[in-house]
Amino acid sequence: MTPAEPTAIFTRSWSLYDLLTEYNYMFHREIYKGIENLLKLRVDPGHYHLLDLGCGNARYLAPCLKHVAPAIYEGVDLSEAALAEARGYLGELSAQVTLTRGDLLEAIESAGKTWDVIFTGFAIHHLMSDEKARFFRAAGRCLSEKGWLILVDVVREENQDRDSYLDGYLKFMRETWTKVPQHQLEEACTHVRDHDYPECLSTLRGMAAEAGLHSSRLISRYAQHHTLVFSRSTLEKV
Numbered sequence: 236m237t238p239a240e241p242t243a244i245f246t247r248s249w250s251l252y253d254l255l256t257e258y259n260y261m262f263h264r265e266i267y268k269g270i271e272n273l274l275k276l277r278v279d280p281g282h283y284h285l286l287d288l289g290c291g292n293a294r295y296l297a298p299c300l301k302h303v304a305p306a307i308y309e310g311v312d313l314s315e316a317a318l319a320e321a322r323g324y325l326g327e328l329s330a331q332v333t334l335t336r337g338d339l340l341e342a343i344e345s346a347g348k349t350w351d352v353i354f355t356g357f358a359i360h361h362l363m364s365d366e367k368a369r370f371f372r373a374a375g376r377c378l379s380e381k382g383w384l385i386l387v388d389v390v391r392e393e394n395q396d397r398d399s400y401l402d403g404y405l406k407f408m409r410e411t412w413t414k415v416p417q418h419q420l421e422e423a424c425t426h427v428r429d430h431d432y433p434e435c436l437s438t439l440r441g442m443a444a445e446a447g448l449h450s451s452r453l454i455s456r457y458a459q460h461h462t463l464v465f466s467r468s469t470l471e472k473v
């Protein structure tokens with residue numbers, strides 16, 4: 236893997252990420268239960284349009300959507316291997332499903348329609364700061380009036396620099412991801428060291444506000460793994 240390819244680990248060996256999530260090392264079970272509960276608060280079940288950026292194989296979002304189905308689901312990811320699995324996981328959904336191989340930033344910047352929910356799970360931290368700001372601006376442009384941007388991602392502490400964040404996260408991986416075979420754990424650590432650029436909460440909120448998404452809620456936090464929802468209008472029930 237070259238450092239210039241942040242998604243190579245997902246393209247080449249999707250199964251490693253699947254293994255980590257199988258052991259729940261990144262709290263997917265708790266996080267996605269929270270997403271399901273959040274989606275249940277929407278006033279437009281069965282009718283809303285959902286864009287999933289960096290959808291991977293959609294293994295954890297798909298079961299949530301069975302309970303609160305959108306009318307339209309579109310997933311975008313660079314990994315063909317992940318998308319091939321997503322077709323299976325999303326197969327039973329009543330929604331109209333489209334899966335597109337492509338770059339998430341290009342996809343949202345060129346979106347020609349509005350979305351009621353823009354979801355992105357553990358993907359935005361691969362973008363550089365200016366790209367994240369572009370991501371929020373584009374999301375702000377194509378969210379419907381009562382739309383939600385749901386962001387699941389790793390987040391740095393306020394005033395924590397990237398190096399000290401990485402020290403902490405790599406320590407967390409080495410101490411808790413004990414069932415991952417050693418060579419795969421090292422591959423995952425290299426990926427994180429080379430490609431993870433998480434922001435702190437205030438930076439994410441600032442970027443969102445500049446994009447017109449002035450309301451935000453922290454839905455959950457499990458160690459460094461956060462779920463946030465952003466919207467244009469006040470998030471009353473959330």
Ligand SMILES: C[S@@+](CC[C@H](N)C(=O)[O-])C[C@H]1O[C@@H](n2cnc3c(N)ncnc32)[C@H](O)[C@@H]1O
Pocket residue numbers: 241242245246252288289290291292293295311312313314317337338339340355356357358361387
């Ligand atoms: C850690 S996985 C997360 C998958 C799933 N969303 C989840 O929450 O479990 C990150 C996914 O984002 C995709 N990804 C990362 N950067 C991307 C980009 N610029 N454009 C499209 N997909 C991207 C990767 O291919 C990978 O499938």
